[in-house]
Amino acid sequence: MVLEGLGAEERLAYVLHDLFGLPPDETARVTGGSPGDAARLARRVRERIRGGGAARADGGPGRRRAVVGRFLAAARARDARALAAVLAPDVVAYSERGPVHGAPAVAEAAVAFARLAGVARPALVDGSVGLVAFLAGAPVSAVAFTLRHDRIAVLDITTGEERVRALELAFSED
Structure with a gap:
């Protein structure tokens, strides 16, 4: 359910970086952003999945x-x-x-x-x-x-x- 509530760019960065293990450089090449942006997007999604940053x-x-x-x-x-x-x-x-x-x-x-x-x-x-x-x-x-x-x-x-x-x-x- 959390993934469905994400924007396409966030979902793509999370799936590529965390689920498929692509490095931020490769994830950024697919998403069109910088490696830092790709890692930040994946991190933000991880926090939402784990409870919205409360931890x-x-x-x-x-x-x-x-x-x-x-x-x-x-x-x-x-x-x-x-x-x-x-x-x-x-x-x-x-x-x-x-x-x-x-x-x-x-x-x-x-x-x-x-x-x-x-x-x-x-x-x-x-x-x-x-x-x-x-x-x-x-x-x-x-x-x-x-x-x-x-x-x-x-x-x-x-x-x-x-x-x-x-x-x-x-x-x-x-």
Whole structure:
């Protein structure tokens, strides 16, 4: 029913990106937008399917930052157990390579993020709490988190300087 209520562009971006696993570049080529737009459309549909963004607002700002801080600390330590503890059991990580399902698989994949964790900063990524990693002063990777009950339920991962720059990024002063 949710898919029927979507516009054609949203439905197409969601089906191509999430269901068929097409990277944002290829999805954008079909939809006629940019890779950032295609990823944003798919993310917006995912939020509607999961309850209209309510999970994104789970907990206050301090609690959301604490969850992201625990994720970042575990990634920097390359501690898959600590990563799994901050992830919801049914977590899904979406990236250009396609979705990864479940806390054990996402935790293992996140350990690979450790090389960028040392250069990552907390940020709002398209309005969601997240992280942005920089190399030589350029943003090269961004992760937007959806939280549920103080755990990470969804990770939306964007890589590549051009794609990351296309996102709406906001950094706090603290």
